[in-house]
Amino acid sequence: MTTPPAPRPRPHRPAWAGRNYTLLTAAAVVAGLGNSGALIAAAFAVLDAGGDGGDVGLVAAARTLPLVAFLLIGGALADRLPRHRVMVAANALNCASQGLFAVLVLSGEARLWQMAGLAALGGIGQAFFGPAAEGMLFSSVTSEQSARAFALFRMGLNGSRIGGAALGGALVAIVGPGWVLAVDAAAFAVAGALRALLDVSHIAPREPGGGMLRDLREGWQEFIGRPWLWSIVVQFSVVNAVVAAAEAVYGPLVAEEHLGGARPWGFALAAFGAGTVVGGLTMMRWRPRRLLLAGTLCVLPFALPSAALAVPLSAPALCVVMFVAGASVEVFGVSWMSALHQEIPENKLSRVAAYDWLGSIAMVPVATALAGPAESAFGRTTALWGCSALILLLTLAVLCVPDVRRLRRREPKPVAEGAPATELTAAQDR
Structure with missing residues (x-):
């Protein structure tokens, strides 16, 4: 009698690549591909409808201002309701808005106020x-x-944004912005469907809260009570703002006058994106003990692109600088997310994330609006050197915060021999 071969044991999935994590990463990649192209398509849709640069900025501001205004409410709501339902509902809203945007553009009837x-x-x-x-x-x-x-999550997200921008730009030129917006609507639908499949059985039910204002106060107390947290958010409120001004306003102008136009500037931005992928690969292997110290030190090279534009360096040298900046800031990004995961209670994560988001983006519209007047008042070169100086000074100031230097990675306690199997499988399925 022939004994049938023993079945091969199924390989255990690593804890960081469980079902929920895989669904979240896949959804983020799909949405990132669609949304990056849609940002380009929206701008060209405004121009094709007879708008000018000011109208493009108006539509961009129309997206940013509600984002800032509703972030805190969104954070409080996400700590009250099942988070995956909030995510799916938001995806549905984005799918509907982008789908209607696409229909208006394809019909040729889009008006500025509608967009x-x-x-x-x-x-x-x-x-x-x-x-x-x-x-x-x-x-x-x-x-x-x-x-x-x-x-790994950020590598997938950054890669999708790079590919989405390149593919979206090409599709806008070939088939027009309306179809790219329609693809984005479909991407939101797919992403929402993937997120609807998330398993939330391991997440404890939310306790009834004491009202929205109380929830926001609790989130604020969690935020302001940790010096490492609010100091870095304050730092990046300025860092993100001056980087946005340098990249959105000064970078294209320097490229047009000194580097040969949009193509070398596009290569420089692509080099930054490639750097983020390399930074992500690095952080898959490197586990610095002092999370925030390592991450904050890696913010210092973020001052290099503005300085390179101020000189200005040649296009190949600028690409090298952008690559280094992208890799270093990704080290910070992973370290920051790891610190939040380690230090913030799960039931307050979304509220703290909302304060983080608010601080990180609130100054961006102001900085981009003031970039032109600053150039007129001080000159472009001086303004760019000022951007670099602000990044360096704020980063060095944050390094003076003791909690930033001292916060250490806490290694998980080993599971005791003979622990219930349910504890192990729960960790792997999350």
Whole structure:
């Protein structure tokens, strides 16, 4: 009698690549591909409708302002309701707004006020989605593998944004902005469907809260009570603002006058994106003990691109600088997410993430609006050197905060021999 071969044992999935994590990463990649192209398509849709640069800025602002206004409410709601439901509802809103945007553009009947209104709906959707997404991602991984999981997640997200921007730009030129917006609507639908499949059985039910204002106060107390947290958010409120001004306003002008136009500037931005992928690969292997010290030190090279534009360096040298900046800032990003996962209670993660988001983006519209007047008042070169100086000074100031230097990675306690099997499988399925 022939004995049948023993079945091969199924390989255990790493804790950082469980079912929920895989669904979240796949959804983020799909949405990133669609949304990056849609940002380009929206701008060209405004121009094709007879708008000018000011109208493009108006539609962009119409998306940003509701995002800022609703972030805190979105964070409080995501800590009250099941986060995956908030994410799916936000995806549905974005799908509907982008789909209607596409129909108007394809019909040739799009008006500026309609495009601005639909962009505002997209910003509201993002305000509710962002804090819930961070909380859900944190709950999908274990502390032991969180840094590796976050690095892989960000690599997928950054890669999709790079590919989406390149593909979206090409499709806008070939088939027009309306169809690219339609693809983005479909991407939101697919992403929402994937997120609807998340398993939330391991997440404890939310306790009834004492009202929205009380929830926001609790989130604020959690935020302001940790010096490492609010000091870095204050730092990045300025860092993100001056980087946005340098890249959105000064960079294209320097490229046009000194580097040969849009093509070399596009290569420089692509080099930054490639750097983020390399930084993510690095963080899949490197586990610095002092999370925030290592991450904050890696913010210092973020001052290099503005300095390179101020000189200005040649296009190949600028690409090298952008690559280094992208790799270093990704090290910070993974370290920051790991610190939040380690230090913030799960039931307050979305509210803290909302304060983080608010601080990180609130100054961006102000900085981009003031970039032109600053150039007129001080000159472009001086303004760019000022951007670099602000990044360096604020980063060095944050390094003076004791908690930033001292916060250490806590290694998870080993599971005792003979522990119930349910504890092990729960960790792997998350």
